[in-house]
Amino acid sequence: QGLMCPEHKEEVTHYCKTCQRLVCQLCRVRRTHTSHKITPVLSAYQALREKLTKSLAYILSSQDTVQTQIAELEETVKHTEVNGSQAKEEVSQLIQGLCAMLEEKRATLLQAIEECQQERLASLHGQIREHQAMLENSGMVGYAQEVLKETDHPCFVQAAKQLHNRILRATDSLQSFRPAANASFSHFQLDVSRELKLLTDLAFIRAPEAPVIDTQRTYTYDQIFLCWRLPQHSPPAWHYTVEFRKTDAKAKGLKLWQRREEVRGTCALVEYLDTDSVYVLRVKGYNKAGFGDYSEDIYLHTPPAPVLNFFLDNRWGFNRDRLAISKDQRAVRSVPGIPMLFAAERLMTSCHLSIDLVIGDVAITQGKSYWACCVDPSSYLVKVGVGLESKLQEWFQVPQDVVSPR
Ligand SMILES: [Zn+2]
Ligand SMILES: [Zn+2]
Structure with a gap:
C-alpha cells in the first residue's frame, strides 16, 4: 500500500508540478489544480531521480571546489576578525587620545580658576585683617588710645609718628571702601556647544562623493586636459584615479579602461591620444575610507588632425598695439583699446578693414588645418584666416589697397 492522500484517504497516483505535491484521483479533478502541470507518479519519479542523480554527481565531482570555497570563507572569517579588531583598536586609541587631551585641558582650566581664587581670597582676607584692626577693641585702636595718654612730648612724637601713618591708611581704606576682589567668576565660564556639536557629528569618515567634471575648464587637443571638482559637501579626497578609453563603434566589446592613478589636484593631462x-x-x-563613486562619463572628441607645432614670430609683421603674442608664442590675442576703437570707427563709417597679421615659423603648403579661436563677448567683428604667401607679399608692398588675403 502506497502513500495516501491525507485529504481523501485515496492512494496518491499523480504529482502536481505546480503545487509541488502528490495528489490522488479526487485531488486531480479538484478546481485547485485546474490548468496545473500534473504528471503520473512514475514519470515524476523518473524525472526527479534523474535530476537528483545529476546534481549529486556534480556536487561529488566538485569536492575540490567545495574545499577551496570553504578555505576562502575561513580566510574571510579570519580577515573579518583581524580587521574588525584592528578597526576597534584604532578608534579606541583615537578616542583615548581625545580623552587624554580633554583631561589635560581640564587640569589647565581648573588650575587657572584655582590660582585666581587663591589670589582673591588672599586679598580679601588681608582686607578683613585691615578692617579688624580698626575695631574698638583691636590692638591698633587700643595702642592709639594709650599713646594719646602720653604727656611727655618727645615720647609722644616718637610713638605717634609711625602710628599716625597706620591710622591714616586705615581711615583711607574705610572711606574709599570696596572689596579687594570681585566675587564673580563669570569670566571663567566655558561654552562647549561647538565642541559638543563636533563630538555629536563625530562619525566614520566617508569616501569622497562622485566628482563633477568641469566642462568649462576641460580641453581636448591631441591631449585631453580634464578638470573636475568634488561636490560642495563631499568628504575631501587624498587623490584621484582618472580612467579613460577610446570608444570604437566597430570594435566588438569595449576596450579596457586605462588608468592614471594617484592624481593629486583636480585636473589631469591625458596624452598620446x-x-x-x-x-x-x-x-x-580616494581617501582613508577608500574609493568613492565614479563621476559621470564624459565623451570627448579629439581633433581630426594632429596639432601643428609652430611658434609665432614676435619680432615683426604685426601691429603691437592691436595684437599680443602669448609667452609660449603659440597664441595671439587681439587687444581692445583706442587703436582698436579707431579701427572699428572706420569700419562703421566706411568699408575699411583693419587687418592684423602675424607670421609663424612653419609654412603650410597643403592639408587641412584647424585653428582654435576664442571670441570674447565684447569683441568687434572678428575674422581669422591663414594667408597665401604670394598674397601676403602683395599686401606688404601695397598695404593701402587692401584686398583681404584670406
Ligand atoms: Zn486527494
Ligand atoms: Zn496543483
Missing part, C-alpha cells in the same frame, strides 16, 4: 576619436573619461576620489 589618437586623432579624430571619441574618448570616454571618468574620475573617482
